[in-house]
Amino acid sequence: MLQERVAVRYTRALYAYAKTKGTLEAVMTDQKDMLTLLDQSRELELFLASPILSDATKRGIVKKLFDGRVHPDTEQFYEYLTERGREEMIPYIAREFVHQYNHEHNIRVARVMSATPLTDAQRTSLKTKLERQTGATIELQATVDPKLIGGVVVQVEDLRIDQSVAGALARARQQLAQTL
Numbered sequence: 001m002l003q004e005r006v007a008v009r010y011t012r013a014l015y016a017y018a019k020t021k022g023t024l025e026a027v028m029t030d031q032k033d034m035l036t037l038l039d040q041s042r043e044l045e046l047f048l049a050s051p052i053l054s055d056a057t058k059r060g061i062v063k064k065l066f067d068g069r070v071h072p073d074t075e076q077f078y079e080y081l082t083e084r085g086r087e088e089m090i091p092y093i094a095r096e097f098v099h100q101y102n103h104e105h106n107i108r109v110a111r112v113m114s115a116t117p118l119t120d121a122q123r124t125s126l127k128t129k130l131e132r133q134t135g136a137t138i139e140l141q142a143t144v145d146p147k148l149i150g151g152v153v154v155q156v157e158d159l160r161i162d163q164s165v166a167g168a169l170a171r172a173r174q175q176l177a178q179t180l
Contacts, residue, residue: 007092014077014093015100026071028101033070034094049088058087108136111155115148115164130156 018027038045047053047061059082066075081087102109110130112118118126123140130138134156145153149165 003089003092004096006086007089007096010081010086010089010093011096011100014073015097017077018073021073023071023073024101027074027077028097030070030074031094031097031101034090035098038091038094045091048090055082055085058082062087102139106136108134108138108156110138110140112140112142113145113148113153113164114142115144115146115150115152117144118142118152126152126154130154134159 014027015024018024048058050058059079062078062082066078068075070078078087078090081089081093101107108130110127112126123142127138127140138156147166149169151164151167152161153164153167154161
């Protein structure tokens, strides 16, 4: 909980700085890339949070990891965090930055699970319908879950739409149990 509160403060500072400098889009891309990298490498998050490694070692590794690969504002911010021993906050700040950006730009993330991969046409159609229904720009995050048997399950914030075969079977099973 404390980490999230601290992350909000750092995020506000970075967000305001990037917005003022006109680099908000580039810094946003860096934060999304950081989240992707963290999803792909649990070791990175463990490294950032490790109390065993010295601050100097972490600073050197963070500098090598991101030097020239991220926008200079992001690089400078990561250096600032590592100089203060706050590199473990990077994942929290990245999440909060994306959340704040999405909120300010009326972007909603739709998590879509389907039994088979969605075609481009299905993705476009679903995105259009969700944008119409929510009044927001939709960013699809699709995953495949064969346990659904068929259909899709869509989650946009508090809205959950279950049009899967597995969901229909579960609802039928529940109705049958209630009638017996």
